[in-house]
Amino acid sequence: MTDHPERPAPAQPESPRPPSPQSAEPEQPVPGQPVVVSAAEVAGVFRTEHGRAVAVLARVFGDLDIAEDSVQEAFAKALEKWPADGLPPSPAGWIITTARNRAIDRLRRESSREDKHAQAALLHAQDEPAEEGIVRDDRLRLIFTCCHPALALNVRVALTLRLLGGLTTTEIAHAFLVPESTMAQRIVRAKAKIRTAGIPYRVPYEADLPERVRGVLAVVYLIFNEGYAASSGDELIRTELCQEAVRLGRLLVELMPDEPEAVGLLALMLLQESRRPARVDATGAMVLLTDQDRDLWDRALIAEGQDLVRRCLRRGRPGPYQLQAAMNAVHSDAASAADTDWGQIVQLYDHLLTFEPTPIVELNRAVAVGEVDGPAAALALVDDLDLGGYYLFHAIRAELLKRLDRRDEAASAYRAALELTVNTAERDFLQRSLDAL
Template sequence: MSRHGRGPAVPICRVLRDAVGVVTDRELEEAITRVHRQEWARVVAGLTRRFGDLDIAEDAAAEAFSLAVERWARDGIPPHPGGWLTTTATRKAIDRIRRESRRDAKHQEALMVTDDSRPDPVGPIEDDRLRLIFTCCHPALAMEARVALTLRLLGGLTVAQIAHAFLVRETALAQRITRAKAKIKTAHIPYRVPLEQDLRVRLAGVLAVVYLIFNEGYLASQGDDPLRVELTDEAIRLGRLLHELLPDEGEVTGLLALMLLTDARRAARVSRTGELVTLDEQDRGAWDRALIAEGASLVAEAGSAVAGAGSVGRFQLLAAINSVHTAAPSVRDTDWSRIVRLYDGLVTIDPSPIVRLNRAVAVAEVDGPAVGFAEVERLAEPLSGYHALHATRADLLRRLGRSAEAGAAYDRAIALAGNAAERAYLSRRRGQLGG
C-alpha cells in the first residue's frame, strides 16, 4: 500500500453468513466501504495522537484496511470493526518504527504512547478527529494544502481522487500533501484544538476549507463535468462530523444547513443536455425534500433571530437565505424582501464584492432591474474578471431592453466562465437576444 493510497474503502455491515461466517464478495465490499467512511478519520486521528507522525498514522491505517479485506473475507467481519482496525493499525505503526531501526528512545516512546491503560480524554472538544481537523486546516498552511490534507487524512480520499476532482496532476497533488506534512513537522504545528480564546477564529478557517470543497463539487470552477458529487458528499460528511463534535457552534450548524439546502437542488441543477439550470428555471419537484427539511431544521437550531445579524455568523445568514429560497413553491412566491434584509445583515459582517453582487440580484427582484443594475455597476471594477458579474449585468440589461449591451455582457461572461455547463446556459441566453 503506497503512502498516499487509501486502503480499500472501509465501513461495515457485519454480514456473517451461515454458521461458518462466510461473506460474499459483494457483502465484503459494501462492508469495507461503509467501515472506511465511518472509521478512517477516527483511526488516523487516534494514531496521530499516539505517534505524533502523520505519515506513520496514514500508512498504518491504510495497511490495516488492506489487511481487513484479506482477513474479513476469510474469518468474517468482526463484531467491533473499528477496534479491530485500531489495534491492527497500532501494531503496523510499531512494526514500521522497528523496521526503520529507530529503536532505543524512539521505540520505547512508541511502546509508552500505545499503552491502552491510559484513559482517553472525555468530551467532544477533545475528540482526536477534531484535533486532526484543526491540524490539517492550520493557517500556516496554504489553502490548497489544507484542502488536500483534509480530504486525504479525514476523508480518506486517494491522491488520484483528489487530483481528479481538482483537475491537477497526481504527482503535483502528492507533492503538495508531502510538503504540508513536512511543514507540520518542522514548524511544530500542534496537534490540538485551539484554546477557547482562539477557537472561533481558527474554526472560521476550518469552515472555509469545508465550504470551498463543497463549492468546487457543486459547480466545478473548470472542466466539462459541472458537478463533482464526490466532493459535495465529502464536504457534507465533514460538516456532519463537525456538527457532531461542536453541536453548540452556530456557524458549524449554519454551514451544514447551507450545504444541505444547496445540495437538495442537485437533481435539478443541470439539464439532460448538460446545461446549467438556474434557480428560476429549476423543476422544484425534483428537489430533495428530506434534505430541505433537515436543512430548515438546522437553520432553526442555529437561531431564529437570523435577520437581526449581530452575533449571527456568515454561514447562518447564507443558510437562512437558502431556506427562504427552498421554502417558496415558485420564484414568484419567494420572499425577496426578506432575502434583501438577510443580505443587509450579511454585508455588515462580510462586505465583499461577491456578497454585494448577490444582494444586488435580490434588490432587482424587489425594486426593479434598474435599481439592481445601478448596484451591480458599482462592482464593475473589483469584479471585472468574475464571470458572474457579467452574467448578472447581461440579465439585467436584457430585462431593461438594452439588448446590444446585454449581448456584449453575455460574450464577456462566456469568455470568463470556466465550466462547460455555465457556458452552455449563457450561450443559450445570448442566442435568445436575437440580432
C-alpha cells in the same frame, strides 16, 4: 448565493485501499457460519472510520505519515480477514488496534537500525494509549492540524480530504483537475511542513479558537463549492465532492455541537445540495434557480436543513453561514420562483453585510433587489461594484440588461463573462443566452 448562474459564495505511492462499493456483490450468510463481509462493506467502514483511526494514531505516534500508513495497512488486513471471519464487534477498534500493532512492529525494526525518527515515534507511543474513549478530541486535533493557517489553502483542502475523508491522491487530483504528481507533492510537502515547523497537533487555545474555527469551516465550504459549481472542466457538478463536504460538515457538528456556525454551514450545504437533481437537465445543461423543477428537490434534505436553521435561530448568535442558510431556507419554502419572499432575502443580505462587507455579497444582494425593486435598481447597484475580473459580475449585468431590453449591452456583457469562465457547462449556458439575444 446567486442564481445567475447558481453558485455558492480548491507522489507518494498509494497503500492498498478497499475497492469502490460497486466492485463487489453482497454475499448471502450461511447458517452456523460467520456472516460474510463483502468488499463493499469494508469500503463503507473505510469511508466512515478512516479519519477516526488516523486521528487516534496521529496522537499515539505524533506523526501523520506513520498514522496514515499504519491505518492503510490495517484496512488491507481487514480486506483479507473480514470477508471470511465476519465483521468484528467494533470495526473501528479493530482497525485502530491492528494499525497500532503494525506501526509498533515496523518502528521497532527501523529503530534497531538507529533510525532516530522511529525511535522518537516509539517513545511517543509508550505514554499514549490507543483507546477510542477520547477519539472526539483526536479528530478535532486532526481537523485543526489539517486546516492550520501556516499551510496554504489548497494544501489544507488536500490534507482534509486525504486524512479525514480517506480520498486517494488520485481522487483529490481528479476532483481539482490537477496532475496527480502535483497533488502528491502538495500533500508530501504539507506533512513535512507540519513535522519540521512543529505545527502542534492540538485544538487551539480558547483565545484562538473562533478564528481557527472560521478557517476550518472555510475549508469544508470550499470543498463543497468546488463540487457544487466546478471552477473548470466539463461538468457543472462534482457530486462526490459535495457529498464529502456534507459528511465533513456532519462531523464538525458532531465534534462542535455548540458552534452555531458549524450548524449553519451544514444547513447551508444540505439546502443547496437538495437542489442538485434540478440544477442540470437531461442533457447536462445548467438550469437557473428560477427555472428549476422544484418537484425534483430533495425534501428530506430540505427538512433537515430547515430544522438546523431553526436551531440556529433559537441560539441567537448569527453568523455568515447561518444567514446564508436562512436565505436558502426561504428559497426552499417557496412553492415556485414567483412565491419567493425576496424582501426577506434582501433583509438577510443586509444583515450578512455587517459580517462580510464584500463586493461579492453586494453583487448577490443586488440580484435580490432586482426581484423586489426591478432590474434598473439592481443594475445601478451592480455598476457601482469593482468586479470586472469576476465572470458572474458580467453574467448578472447581462441578465439585468436583457430584462431592460438593452440587448446590445447585454450581448457585450455576456461576451465579457464568456472570456472569464472555463467551465464547459457554464460557458454553454452563457453562449445559449447570448445566442438567444
